[in-house]
Amino acid sequence: MVPKVAEVIIDISHGEVDRVFDYSIPSCFCKQIKPGCKVRIPFGRGLREGFVWRLKEKSEIKKIKPVTDVLGEPILNSTQLKLVEWLVNNYFCFHITALEAVVPPEITREAVPKESRVYKLFPDQDIELGKAVKQKAVWEYLNSVNYPPLKKEIEREAATSSSTISAMEKKGLLEVRRLISGKDPLSPRPDKPEAFPSGEVGQKRLGLNSEKPIVFHFGAGENVWQIYFSLVENKIKQGQSVILLVPEAQLADRVGEMLVKYFPAETLVLHSDLAPRERYDQWWKCKKNGPVVLVGTRSAVFSPVANLGLMIIHNEEDEAYRQQENPRYITAEVARERVNLEGGELLLSSASPSLNSFYGIKKKELIYRESPALKTGETGVELVDMREEFSKGNVSIFSQKTQSQLQELTERKKNKVFLYVNRRGYAPFILCRSCGFVARCENCNRAMTFHKENNILYCHRCKKKQKSLQVCPECESKYIRSLGIGTEKVSEEINKLFPGLRQVIVDSDRVKNLVQLGKISGEIQNGKWEIVIGTRLMLKEFFPLFDAGVMVMADTQLNLPFYDCQEDLFHLINANLRRVRDGNLLIQTYNPDNATLRLAAKNDWREFMKKELDFREEFNYPPVTQFLVYILSGNSEKEVSQSARRLAKEIAFFARRGDLEMIGPAPAYFSEERGKYRWQISCRSSNRDVFREMVNKTSPITRELIRDNIGVNLELNPKGML
Numbered sequence: 274m275v276p277k278v279a280e281v282i283i284d285i286s287h288g289e290v291d292r293v294f295d296y297s298i299p300s301c302f303c304k305q306i307k308p309g310c311k312v313r314i315p316f317g318r319g320l321r322e323g324f325v326w327r328l329k330e331k332s333e334i335k336k337i338k339p340v341t342d343v344l345g346e347p348i349l350n351s352t353q354l355k356l357v358e359w360l361v362n363n364y365f366c367f368h369i370t371a372l373e374a375v376v377p378p379e380i381t382r383e384a385v386p387k388e389s390r391v392y393k394l395f396p397d398q399d400i401e402l403g404k405a406v407k408q409k410a411v412w413e414y415l416n417s418v419n420y421p422p423l424k425k426e427i428e429r430e431a432a433t434s435s436s437t438i439s440a441m442e443k444k445g446l447l448e449v450r451r452l453i454s455g456k457d458p459l460s461p462r463p464d465k466p467e468a469f470p471s472g473e474v475g476q477k478r479l480g481l482n483s484e485k486p487i488v489f490h491f492g493a494g495e496n497v498w499q500i501y502f503s504l505v506e507n508k509i510k511q512g513q514s515v516i517l518l519v520p521e522a523q524l525a526d527r528v529g530e531m532l533v534k535y536f537p538a539e540t541l542v543l544h545s546d547l548a549p550r551e552r553y554d555q556w557w558k559c560k561k562n563g564p565v566v567l568v569g570t571r572s573a574v575f576s577p578v579a580n581l582g583l584m585i586i587h588n589e590e591d592e593a594y595r596q597q598e599n600p601r602y603i604t605a606e607v608a609r610e611r612v613n614l615e616g617g618e619l620l621l622s623s624a625s626p627s628l629n630s631f632y633g634i635k636k637k638e639l640i641y642r643e644s645p646a647l648k649t650g651e652t653g654v655e656l657v658d659m660r661e662e663f664s665k666g667n668v669s670i671f672s673q674k675t676q677s678q679l680q681e682l683t684e685r686k687k688n689k690v691f692l693y694v695n696r697r698g699y700a701p702f703i704l705c706r707s708c709g710f711v712a713r714c715e716n717c718n719r720a721m722t723f724h725k726e727n728n729i730l731y732c733h734r735c736k737k738k739q740k741s742l743q744v745c746p747e748c749e750s751k752y753i754r755s756l757g758i759g760t761e762k763v764s765e766e767i768n769k770l771f772p773g774l775r776q777v778i779v780d781s782d783r784v785k786n787l788v789q790l791g792k793i794s795g796e797i798q799n800g801k802w803e804i805v806i807g808t809r810l811m812l813k814e815f816f817p818l819f820d821a822g823v824m825v826m827a828d829t830q831l832n833l834p835f836y837d838c839q840e841d842l843f844h845l846i847n848a849n850l851r852r853v854r855d856g857n858l859l860i861q862t863y864n865p866d867n868a869t870l871r872l873a874a875k876n877d878w879r880e881f882m883k884k885e886l887d888f889r890e891e892f893n894y895p896p897v898t899q900f901l902v903y904i905l906s907g908n909s910e911k912e913v914s915q916s917a918r919r920l921a922k923e924i925a926f927f928a929r930r931g932d933l934e935m936i937g938p939a940p941a942y943f944s945e946e947r948g949k950y951r952w953q954i955s956c957r958s959s960n961r962d963v964f965r966e967m968v969n970k971t972s973p974i975t976r977e978l979i980r981d982n983i984g985v986n987l988e989l990n991p992k993g994m995l
Contacts, residue, residue: 276328282368283323288976291367295332297339309349313342348376350577352615359610365968365987366600374600375575380556385549387451389424407433408441456550459529462537485640486619488630492646493851501585505566513582514564520593522546523787527815529568536566543569571604581617584608590627590844601988625847628840631882632896653856654874656865670758670766672861675823679771682803689819691805692763693849695829697780699725699762700755707750718945723755735947758826763806779807812848822853827862835993836894839869843881846873895990901964902991903954906984910950916983917952923971933958
């Protein structure tokens with residue numbers, strides 16, 4: 274039977290239309306319309322666009338409107354449609370929100386500049402144009418080139434105007450088409466591939482061909498790319514495609530540049546920092562070409578690559594793999610679902626695998642592979658007790674050992690040293706020592722960071738700026754002092770102690786884009802800077818290695834009131850360790866006996882994960898159990914709190930069944946943000962299906978709240994949760 278009805282998801286992000294709508298399929302569209310294609314349909318008082326979800330023989334609704342138009346070939350394939358449904362069910366978002374996550378806007382909305390090109394309709398014939406001199410000039414130019422030229426190009430070269438081309442188009446001599454022109458970010462590609470070493474390296478070491486995903490734990494400084502590339506070579510020879518995911522866009526570009534030497538025809542890159550035309554071109558090549566090796570960031574997990582043989586997630590513990598906007602997905606979870614749907618193998622690779630991976634290994638859902646290059650025990654990392662430094666009269670932010678390393682720099686015994694600082698600016702806040710006043714952002718109620726270089730107070734959340742204070746606005750005291758350590762303060766201290774050293778600060782105040790970051794990386798490589806002071810930006814994998822490193826204040830991360838702060842600190846120390854040669858890293862701390870610091874210093878991943886998992890099991894934190902957090906926000910604190918209590922009553926009624934625990938409602942940890950008040954309700958259960966049922970039961974209330982201008986966002990197992 275030929276399907277006569279299309280189920281369509283309307284391209285509107287609103288709870289009231291978050292379902293399928295039935296439309297009849299006119300006979301003229303029977304062959305064109307397929308699941309995943311975009312259509313134009315009547316909706317409300319006008320026409321809207323939507324995506325075909327499914328086809329069926331008949332509708333339960335008696336009178337349905339017909340599809341007005343089919344907008345090209347199907348955009349989504351069957352796997353992508355299933356992933357959309359999985360995102361909706363697991364991350365509790367609208368269908369159209371999930372669709373927008375799976376397919377980039379350049380594809381769904383053709384948000385790419387179009388070019389008008391001119392095509393001859395009678396290419397091999399001589400055309401008689403009489404006395405139309407300008408039209409003759411156009412025709413002669415069209416015959417002089419062997420490609421359809423741009424309309425603007427003809428106007429310029431034939432010294433004519435748009436009206437001449439329009440007149441010829443009306444005569445049926447030529448046709449003007451507005452097309453999207455692709456652009457290759459890896460151009461020019463090599464004509465021939467370079468010879469590649471045997472592909473047995475990765476295959477033997479990792480033992481792929483397993484039905485379960487593999488966690489590969491590699492060593493600091495190991496050339497893991499050779500292992501990946503050997504796996505890629507094996508899959509390409511078998512006619513299968515590979516997706517290689519990396520945390521940041523610049524690393525994707527660099528890996529793409531390496532891969533294209535060996536696989537010039539197959540290599541593609543896909544990430545949000547590409548120009549629209551580049552992204553458009555690469556996405557369609559993923560869909561139409563094969564086999565391919567695609568290098569991309571987290572969104573590339575949804576790419577339309579066919580015949581997937583292997584997916585690799587490099588540095589799988591990186592926070593960049595967690596989407597911060599709806600749908601708030603975790604890339605490794607999506608990857609596992611994708612290989613379950615269409616086959617292929619999954620490799621989760623890291624020098625410091627996540628607790629989620631460790632938990633999966635313990636439950637025998639994942640297979641663990643350890644590199645022979647991995648070392649534990651003596652790493653060269655040293656914990657420096659800053660309490661002892663203070664007792665000896667050293668009140669500097671640098672320990673004696675740190676100062677000794679910097680002194681060696683002045684004597685040219687070392688080349689490059691980095692100082693890791695967890696805060697940008699001069700100090701995290703300013704305080705009145707007379708009355709205790711702290712300058713806070715009026716939009717977010719957070720302490721404003723002091724930037725001494727520009728003499729301003731800056732909210733790093735909402736970007737509000739104001740002049741720094743010389744007098745306390747509460748008690749008019751002049752005893753205003755900055756407290757804490759930021760990149761500017763560390764730089765100032767170095768200038769005082771070692772004024773001759775060449776230094777640069779690498780943080781988001783000074784580095785605004787990947788081009789600037791790449792430039793600084795090159796300058797470090799060329800020896801322009803002896804000291805690099807930086808935040809996490811400095812820990813990017815494409816940065817050069819340093820001779821020594823110092824974590825100036827490790828305790829900043831240690832004492833955060835979040836359940837996952839110890840794991841984050843462990844990964845952070847490992848990232849610092851990978852930036853130095855021979856493990857020459859100093860960690861300045863006031864808590865040298867802390868178990869996380871001691872185990873991280875020895876790179877004892879297994880023992881740390883055991884202890885951390887014991888902690889999560891004792892207090893029922895993820896991944897042992899599941900959390901779903903409702904965040905409500907609005908302009909009125911009273912309205913937000915009342916809405917949270919109203920929603921909590923409905924959740925509490927559902928929770929009486931005993932398989933769900935509700936915590937709250939209560940003000941969120943950051944209770945104000947960008948001028949809005951925030952409350953949260955946390956729900957805990959060992960079964961994610963319980964959340965799905967609860968979300969469906971509470972959806973009428975959440976829709977009412979949204980109509981009343983109360984924002985309602987849901988996040989599964991959020992990081993940084995109390």
